[in-house]
Amino acid sequence: MIPKNFKIFAHTIKIKKVKKLKNENNEDLLGEADLANNRIKLLDNDKITPVQESQKEQVFFHEFAHIMFDSIGRHDLSQDETLVDLVGNAIHQYLKSAKY
Numbered sequence: 001m002i003p004k005n006f007k008i009f010a011h012t013i014k015i016k017k018v019k020k021l022k023n024e025n026n027e028d029l030l031g032e033a034d035l036a037n038n039r040i041k042l043l044d045n046d047k048i049t050p051v052q053e054s055q056k057e058q059v060f061f062h063e064f065a066h067i068m069f070d071s072i073g074r075h076d077l078s079q080d081e082t083l084v085d086l087v088g089n090a091i092h093q094y095l096k097s098a099k100y
Contacts, residue, residue, distance in 0.1 A: 008068065065087040
C-alpha cells in the first residue's frame with residue numbers, strides 16, 4: 001500500500017525508507033514529510049525499532065496529508081497535527097476498506 005513515489009501538482013514525491021529518523025531535537029520519528037526535497041521518509045524495520053506494516057501505512061498517509069496541505073499552500077493546516085492525523089487516517093481507512 002506504500003508507493004515508491006507519487007505525483008501531486010506535477011511534482012514527483014519519492015518515498016525513502018530509512019533505518020534511523022530523528023528531528024532537529026534528536027527525537028525519534030516514524031516519518032517525515034519534506035516538500036522542499038519532494039520526499040517522504042519512513043522509518044523501516046531494524047533490530048531496535050520494529051514497525052508493523054499497518055503502522056508504516058498509517059505513518060505514510062499522515063505524511064501524505066502534510067505534503068497535500070503544504071502543496072496547496074495551507075501550511076497552517078499542515079501544522080495542525082490532529083487534523084493531519086485525522087485526514088491521513090481517513091484516507092488510509094478508505095483505501096484499505098473500499099469494495100468495488
